[in-house]
Amino acid sequence: MESGMYDLIVIGAGPGGYEAAAHAGRLGKRVAVIEKQYVGGTCLNAGCIPTKTFLRSSRLLAECRNAAAFGVRVPAAELDMPAVIARKDRVVATLTRGVEGLLKRTGVEVVRGTARLVSRSEVRVDGRPYTARNILIATGSRPSVPPIPGIQSSRVLDSTSVLSLPEIPARLAIIGGGYIGLEFAGFFAAAGTETTVIEVLPRIASGCDADISARLLQALRKSGVRFLTSCAVAAVDGNTVHYRDENGAAASLCADYVLNATGRVPVLENLGLEEVGVDFTRRGIRTSDQGKTNVAGVWACGDVTGRRLLAHAAAREGIVAVNNMFGKPDRIRYEAVPSVIYTHPEVAGVGRTEEELKAEGIAYRKSLAPMALAGRFLVENEAGMGVVKVLAGEKYGEILGVHAMGDLSSEFIVAAAAMIETEMCAADVAQLVFPHPTVSEAMKEAILQLAH
Amino acid sequence: MATPVEMPKLGNTVEDCLIARWNKRPGEAVAAGELLAEIETDKATFEVTAPLDGTLLEVFFNQGELVPVFTYICVIGEPGESVEPFRPSRAGQPAAAGPAEPPAPRQAAAAPAAQTAQAAAPPPGAVFYSPRARRFAERHGFYPAPAAGSGPGGRVLEADLRRQFHETSRTSFLAGRLVESGQEVRGEGSGLNRMVLARDLAPPPVRLSGVREKIARRMRDSLAATAQDTLHTSAAAAGLLALRARVKAARRQKPLADITIGDMVMFCAVKALVEMPELNAELIDGSLYRHASVHIGFACDTPRGLLVPVVRDAHRRSLGELSERAGELARAAVEGTIQADDLAGATFTVSNLGSFGIESFTPLLNPPQVAILGVDAIGLKPVRRDGKVEFEACIGLSLTLDHQVIDGAPGARFLKRVRERIEEIEEICGLEL
Numbered sequence: 067m068e069s070g071m072y073d074l075i076v077i078g079a080g081p082g083g084y085e086a087a088a089h090a091g092r093l094g095k096r097v098a099v100i101e102k103q104y105v106g107g108t109c110l111n112a113g114c115i116p117t118k119t120f121l122r123s124s125r126l127l128a129e130c131r132n133a134a135a136f137g138v139r140v141p142a143a144e145l146d147m148p149a150v151i152a153r154k155d156r157v158v159a160t161l162t163r164g165v166e167g168l169l170k171r172t173g174v175e176v177v178r179g180t181a182r183l184v185s186r187s188e189v190r191v192d193g194r195p196y197t198a199r200n201i202l203i204a205t206g207s208r209p210s211v212p213p214i215p216g217i218q219s220s221r222v223l224d225s226t227s228v229l230s231l232p233e234i235p236a237r238l239a240i241i242g243g244g245y246i247g248l249e250f251a252g253f254f255a256a257a258g259t260e261t262t263v264i265e266v267l268p269r270i271a272s273g274c275d276a277d278i279s280a281r282l283l284q285a286l287r288k289s290g291v292r293f294l295t296s297c298a299v300a301a302v303d304g305n306t307v308h309y310r311d312e313n314g315a316a317a318s319l320c321a322d323y324v325l326n327a328t329g330r331v332p333v334l335e336n337l338g339l340e341e342v343g344v345d346f347t348r349r350g351i352r353t354s355d356q357g358k359t360n361v362a363g364v365w366a367c368g369d370v371t372g373r374r375l376l377a378h379a380a381a382r383e384g385i386v387a388v389n390n391m392f393g394k395p396d397r398i399r400y401e402a403v404p405s406v407i408y409t410h411p412e413v414a415g416v417g418r419t420e421e422e423l424k425a426e427g428i429a430y431r432k433s434l435a436p437m438a439l440a441g442r443f444l445v446e447n448e449a450g451m452g453v454v455k456v457l458a459g460e461k462y463g464e465i466l467g468v469h470a471m472g473d474l475s476s477e478f479i480v481a482a483a484a485m486i487e488t489e490m491c492a493a494d495v496a497q498l499v500f501p502h503p504t505v506s507e508a509m510k511e512a513i514l515q516l517a518h
Numbered sequence: 519m520a521t522p523v524e525m526p527k528l529g530n531t532v533e534d535c536l537i538a539r540w541n542k543r544p545g546e547a548v549a550a551g552e553l554l555a556e557i558e559t560d561k562a563t564f565e566v567t568a569p570l571d572g573t574l575l576e577v578f579f580n581q582g583e584l585v586p587v588f589t590y591i592c593v594i595g596e597p598g599e600s601v602e603p604f605r606p607s608r609a610g611q612p613a614a615a616g617p618a619e620p621p622a623p624r625q626a627a628a629a630p631a632a633q634t635a636q637a638a639a640p641p642p643g644a645v646f647y648s649p650r651a652r653r654f655a656e657r658h659g660f661y662p663a664p665a666a667g668s669g670p671g672g673r674v675l676e677a678d679l680r681r682q683f684h685e686t687s688r689t690s691f692l693a694g695r696l697v698e699s700g701q702e703v704r705g706e707g708s709g710l711n712r713m714v715l716a717r718d719l720a721p722p723p724v725r726l727s728g729v730r731e732k733i734a735r736r737m738r739d740s741l742a743a744t745a746q747d748t749l750h751t752s753a754a755a756a757g758l759l760a761l762r763a764r765v766k767a768a769r770r771q772k773p774l775a776d777i778t779i780g781d782m783v784m785f786c787a788v789k790a791l792v793e794m795p796e797l798n799a800e801l802i803d804g805s806l807y808r809h810a811s812v813h814i815g816f817a818c819d820t821p822r823g824l825l826v827p828v829v830r831d832a833h834r835r836s837l838g839e840l841s842e843r844a845g846e847l848a849r850a851a852v853e854g855t856i857q858a859d860d861l862a863g864a865t866f867t868v869s870n871l872g873s874f875g876i877e878s879f880t881p882l883l884n885p886p887q888v889a890i891l892g893v894d895a896i897g898l899k900p901v902r903r904d905g906k907v908e909f910e911a912c913i914g915l916s917l918t919l920d921h922q923v924i925d926g927a928p929g930a931r932f933l934k935r936v937r938e939r940i941e942e943i944e945e946i947c948g949l950e951l
């Protein structure tokens with residue numbers, strides 16, 4: 067068996083698993099990644115990438131409808147759902163080949179099957195034993211199914227099954243106003259579906275800064291999405307969603323389909339975690355900032371840790387774990403992990419929100435700049451809404467959080483992440499040159515307002 | 519025939535070398551194999567030796583100059599021969615007519631060939647930078663703490679500095695400002711490329727205040743100059759608690775000092791001291807001074823640290839008077855208005871940690887005093903009475919004595935006296951409530 071020993075076995079080929087495996091492969095290690103379903107994981111096959119291709123189509127549709135404002139006449143634009151799905155499949159196929167190529171180039175062995183830990187150094191894949199000095203668990207997450215009567219009915223979709231809906235429904239009810247629910251709401255509303263989002267909290271996108279989430283609510287309402295906030299779904303009965311409104315009164319809503327977007331839970335079942343003694347809770351496997359679990363030689367990264375359910379966080383966690391297991395100290399710093407919601411307008415943020423600063427008792431200053439300050443924003447968006455909010459330390463002006471709404475904030479938020487990583491202060495940002503004309507200039511403007 | 523000497527290529531990546539030192543001057547005779555110059559790459563020092571016998575006709579570069587490899591650096595030949603065919607052309611400037619600055623005369627004209635390798639070690643503490651290293655330091659404004667380099671005799675080479683420059687942790691923008699404002703770096707940076715972040719900083723150590731310094735010295739001296747031994751016991755506290763309850767009730771009716779349990783124990787200690795003056799004493803230069811008067815010091819926690827105000831002539835005071843005076847002094851100590859006179863002259867000390875729930879401790883003596891009484895918390899203790907176990911409120915007492923002059927037995931007798939006084943406090947206090 068010793069001769070067959072791997073340096074690393076990764077369970078799950080999502081962004082956490084495949085990035086880690088490829089990184090270890092590049093370091094010259096003997097690596098296998100075990101995947102039961104699809105290389106690329108949720109992200110590539112049922113998450114980030116498919117939803118972004120859908121949203122690209124709906125955005126193009128909205129742009130066509132608004133094309134006259136840009137001096138372009140487009141006759142009747144409409145969505146061709148089978149073609150949208152076909153394009154998504156093409157993009158996914160291309161990217162999957164890319165990941166497979168990456169694993170091949172880096173010498174990573176891909177093993178198809180379902181893995182289960184039997185000890186800290188042995189994994190069984192559908193019964194076959196594999197041994198390794200290190201095991202990295204990257205099994206990801208799946209949609210949560212809350213205990214709502216009727217949620218199992220065939221009219222209730224989740225974020226995966228909705229991706230293969232061949233038709234545009236006339237009416238769609240979405241349970242959950244988190245980023246997944248909001249992205250689908252934006253897509254279907256643009257496609258002409260009468261879309262209603264039911265959210266139990268008084269606000270949507272609850273991880274976002276409250277100012278931004280309020281503006282996003284307004285923007286999405288304007289684009290035709292209906293919101294029922296502070297409303298708790300009680301049951302789903304055929305085409306009807308029963309809920310309690312903000313006053314606790316019973317109410318209901320009819321829809322052709324219901325999308326369950328209530329969040330995601332880590333994939334922990336049948337992994338042998340109990341037998342090997344790996345510490346976990348309902349929310350995920352407990353890990354250190356180095357990616358270690360409580361069991362030596364067993365590591366975890368990505369959604370299965372329940373820390374930040376984002377593809378780029380998963381990838382970084384995986385690489386950090388690999389670095390540590392092969393003797394290079396590394397750690398992930400969650401303070402500077404950006405997050406994006408790809409609605410139209412899109413939302414991007416990094417660092418702490420104003421609510422978090424208040425809760426932690428950190429003294430701060432803030433500024434809010436309209437994106438229309440940046441010429442490029444007007445050029446690109448015509449009448450679109452956009453704003454950048456910056457939070458900085460009271461005394462030294464160190465950048466604590468940057469939260470933006472407006473297209474293409476996702477493309478420049480990484481600059482804010484770098485500022486937070488290096489603890490730049492607002493005054494230091496004056497030394498950076500921002501290209502002109504770009505939307506990022508609005509961020510510069512907002513930061514420089516705090517530079518004194 | 520005039521023969522040029524070129525700068526050798528010392529390694530694949532070396533593009534230029536620095537002339538560290540000329541060992542011969544133009545006009546001097548040289549023998550084949552004799553050391554002409556010491557040269558340096560960024561990683562090591564080397565030697566250039568004369569390829570043949572002759573006279574050093576001219577050197578084309580000064581000490582400290584960086585010369586591309588394969589460039590002629592000097593010419594050896596017969597006096598009078600022309601060196602012009604070999605003079606390297608220098609970009610943009612006419613060829614130098616010769617070393618502008620004559621090489622420093624060496625101690626001995628004929629330096630041994632192995633000179634560089636066995637260069638004398640620098641005197642302790644001094645660190646020599648090679649010329650290339652010095653140049654690097656100047657360009658980068660980088661002057662790390664002195665440490666021996668990897669060159670001969672511990673000379674710091676450019677490569678040493680480059681490595682250190684890379685390894686030196688940089689500070690984040692914010693951490694830089696915080697360091698400027700006095701914070702100090704503790705441990706390795708936790709940011710990108712080991713960047714020192716704000717969370718890697720800590721406040722600088724705090725210099726002890728005058729009062730604290732004094733306390734520290736007294737505590738050290740106390741332990742150094744005495745032989746401390748602590749005895750623990752406890753006394754039934756029913757009387758104390760009853761009296762305290764009556765005081766509280768009475769205070770609702772009329773003005774009265776707030777007599778605390780600590781005051782009561784202090785009062786009992788005074789009574790016991792009057793009976794056993796050997797503990798109301800000071801040991802000075804081998805003589806034991808017993809005092810008839812009891813001046814009782816009590817430890818007091820103040821914002822500036824521990825102070826010990828003194829109630830003078832405590833033996834003449836009633837419980838009410840003792841308590842009132844102690845209260846006044848404690849307030850003054852906390853507010854910082856206490857007079858120096860009221861902090862000196864105690865013959866015995868009481869230290870009360872009972873209100874913090876401390877069950878027993880070892881109070882430190884205030885020399886030259888020979889004893890100190892610690893007052894502990896009141897707690898329940900099981901006692902057997904008529905064959906049954908009952909719980910009784912008891913107060914702990916911890917007496918530290920200087921075993922140089924007070925043995926265990928007299929110390930224990932004293933504690934017993936204190937205990938008896940505590941248990942009969944209601945009868946002896948003389949309070950009319």
Ligand SMILES: Cc1cc2nc3c(=O)[nH]c(=O)nc-3n(C[C@H](O)[C@H](O)[C@H](O)COP(=O)(O)OP(=O)(O)OC[C@H]3O[C@@H](n4cnc5c(N)ncnc54)[C@H](O)[C@@H]3O)c2cc1C
Pocket residue numbers: 077078079080081082083100101102103104105106107108109110112113114115117179180181182204205206207225246333336337367368369370374375376377378379380408
């Ligand atoms: C609709 C939607 C949109 C999203 N959009 C974004 C976005 O825009 N940006 C973003 O950053 N994130 C987005 N996410 C989240 C992102 O997809 C996840 O954070 C990311 O996929 C997590 O990566 P992972 O490697 O931890 O797990 P996964 O990607 O879930 O991969 C885990 C893999 O492990 C395999 N596996 C599980 N158990 C076993 C086993 N026992 N044996 C073998 N294989 C196993 C699974 O088949 C799967 O392939 C989205 C998610 C959804 C659902």
